[in-house]
Amino acid sequence: MAPAPTLDSAKPAVIRLHPHDNVIIALQDLSAGTLLPQIGAPLLQAVPRGHKIACAPIVQGAQVIRYGQIIGVATLPVAAGDHVHVHNLGMGAHDQDYAFSSDLRPLPAIDGPRYFMGYPRDDGQVGTRNYLGILTSVNCSGSVARFIAEAVERQGWLADFPHVDGVVPIVHGSGCGMSGKDEGYATLFRTLQGYARNPNFGGILLVGLGCEVMQIPDLIGTGRMRGDGNFRYMTIQQTGGTRKTIERGVAVLREMAEVANRVQRQPAGLQHLMIGMQCGGSDGYSGITANPALGAASDLLVAHGGTTILSETSEIYGAEHLLTRRAVTPEVGAKIVERIRWWEDYTARNGGEMDNNPSPGNKKGGLTTILEKSLGAVAKGGTAPLTQVYKFAEPITERGFVFMDSPGYDPCSVTGQIASGANLIAFTTGRGSVSGYKPTPCIKLATNSEMYGRMSEDMDVNCGDIIDGVTIEAKAREIFELFIRVASGEQTKSEELGFGGAEFVPWQMGAVM
Amino acid sequence: MAPAPTLDSAKPAVIRLHPHDNVIIALQDLSAGTLLPQIGAPLLQAVPRGHKIACAPIVQGAQVIRYGQIIGVATLPVAAGDHVHVHNLGMGAHDQDYAFSSDLRPLPAIDGPRYFMGYPRDDGQVGTRNYLGILTSVNCSGSVARFIAEAVERQGWLADFPHVDGVVPIVHGSGCGMSGKDEGYATLFRTLQGYARNPNFGGILLVGLGCEVMQIPDLIGTGRMRGDGNFRYMTIQQTGGTRKTIERGVAVLREMAEVANRVQRQPAGLQHLMIGMQCGGSDGYSGITANPALGAASDLLVAHGGTTILSETSEIYGAEHLLTRRAVTPEVGAKIVERIRWWEDYTARNGGEMDNNPSPGNKKGGLTTILEKSLGAVAKGGTAPLTQVYKFAEPITERGFVFMDSPGYDPCSVTGQIASGANLIAFTTGRGSVSGYKPTPCIKLATNSEMYGRMSEDMDVNCGDIIDGVTIEAKAREIFELFIRVASGEQTKSEELGFGGAEFVPWQMGAVM
């Protein structure tokens, strides 16, 4: 008899992604007959790296659980040690059943309240940064917004305001050449209003051209754009051109800096932390390292009273049935379904379709069902109950784990999260995304050690060592502690590098006219 | 008998926009009975400012001519001195009849060839500027492109290359989160390729992230992105992150600056000038001052062998029948019609519609028909034959007066014109647009003296004095001479102010995913 196949014993052979799972994932190519301590039987077939192995018997028709969540049902009887894939795993009737609010789980226990050092705002929000923003109603005022920020920098007086983090021009490509009454207009409108309100700004100067569709009086409305009143606006046409607008803009910002500088960091409960979660340039490790680790960190923050935002609707498509199960009420669950239907219409009228099914390459890598694939993205949302569903850039008022509709496209999705109120971003990446999102700091979580080694100057946390045996729980704790430090002022890698001047990308919809 | 109504005699009472016109435009509110030297009879009715007066009898059914072009037909007999408006002017059957190539007019006579001093390129194009461009395939490399340009500026070595105008990062909001095969992808693809080829660049560094939909190998294809070979590319992921990409980008640009600096300005015939014409923030004067003056300047340039580009399809909608008449062949005319049909579909599938009909406000201001309103925009295209019709950002290869399809939205339309090859932009504005479009200089033509006075630091030419008696022909000559000086290196107002870093706005189509 041949000897039992040998393993690279310096590295774990398999990983279990959640205590409730009945499948584990091979981290190496494993031969038939391999003995694994996690399973009471030798492998019944060879299992390639990234594929699933049953760690307990699963009767035909029973649910297969990965990430602590349903990825399908056994279409045949499955024994412990069986390779689980397209031959014995299918969708079942799961995709027909939203089962609203049927899977509400308790949050992890916490030791006691935790705090971060933040900037309290008059409206009750707390900033993790204290920037002055120059918001633009239209692309046509974008250059002048930048000129104002450059003039402030040249003059050097920001050094007199140690509690102000800087002046940030928020420039984009839209605001005119559009209908003034459609969904695209409403979306940009919410986005601009949301930025004006974000607690990481200590004051906002809104600069327009004058003749644009996105009119400043409409944006301001009858109320004020900021609860603290540290808000001013001007148009280039009314002010008399570029040079005069720069001059007046700089003078106004200096007055606003006086006000913003009076706010200082104070202890704030974690209920004031709102973290936008994001995934960009994902790879085969995203779903087994960084995303589950972020999900567990999300559960920790939610247990402490904080808020985490899942988005990227196009990437969770097919796993919406799991979010509806976690919805605190059927009404909240129905909002997820409404957004999914909206997306099907949105892509259809743009000549495309929603399709998140595993590709041949996905299947080769071990992903079997659309649920499982989408769960790779949903995994960063942990297991906490879903307390509310929001449209893109809509103000988030509920605490806990929430969903904000957005494309998967990173800069656009993060823009919506910040407009909705995010004061921190947590961003998992496999290929290595480099980006920042002023005024909100962005923590980069690398999914694999190879990329982390190559791009460590851009990455804040290596989640690749989960493959080497670091537990998801330990990694989640590391991420959670970093949340608190960054929220309290510790600079992220992307902040040190100066990112955040190009990544304001409102979701553009509708015809450009 | 009452005395003849008096006029503000310091200012002209009326203006004739073209020698062939049978209507003239009131520049003041005129009372019935006013005697005008242009008409052999007193005014038969009161005529408000901006409205039309027949300067000769027009028989019922005959064409009414403004801008030297048909704006409709007389629905009643019209006498010299009659107010011409909705009561006696209608569309007739004109809107049913494309009459391809039926109105080909001779160009103005020229004194002899003229030259500008430009940068000759290997592919036969001639630049009016000599920039190094940092092109980005995706928003995710935008910040790094800016960091590279900033590092070059900080290091100061550009001073060693006196024939290089600077380093321009070309940053945008798209390139990923999109289909890789639809019209939106093809449009961005053409736009990026077109910028790489624009003769105002002496070299291009293309920077990508690595995992984006808009892949650099696809952009480069089997050929080269630039005929002169002064082209390099890199991705941030392959180069190993932000700092290494900045370091390598700066080193590569220094090598490219050596090459670009060898090119020097030389005399070039006006057949090498390609001017994108644009109108932004138009007002009641646009159609009677700056636009007709630019149109006459366009005719002058075309007579000298040069190329002018009319665009802004949504703003010429309704006047396409005049462009089809000017098309050199029915095939070229049919392309205009095809674009108009495409726009009707594009706006419909985005839940809108094409509608350029005169609004109640337009009518109060004196505009009667959709032809007349659209002609205000078409007027900047002069009267030269239409030699070809192009899609947005398609390479322009024909000389003479051409059309490139685009939205009316200024930064987007100009972006397409530059991608198509424009080495100069001429931009009329009534409300006062401030913008620049590196690498291509932009000449601002003010439509009225009030705005020019208020924003003269941003405006290159005041066309408002046409109201005071300066002829359109004289103004056209002034603009034409400025074309040659700016093409030869004279800085425009927007260049002096440093514009051009925020106005790259590719036409975004399709769903953001």
Ligand SMILES: [Ca+2]
């Ligand atoms: Ca500071």
Ligand SMILES: [Ca+2]
């Ligand atoms: Ca993604």
Ligand SMILES: [Ca+2]
């Ligand atoms: Ca994403």
Ligand SMILES: [Ca+2]
């Ligand atoms: Ca120079």
Ligand SMILES: [Ca+2]
């Ligand atoms: Ca325009």
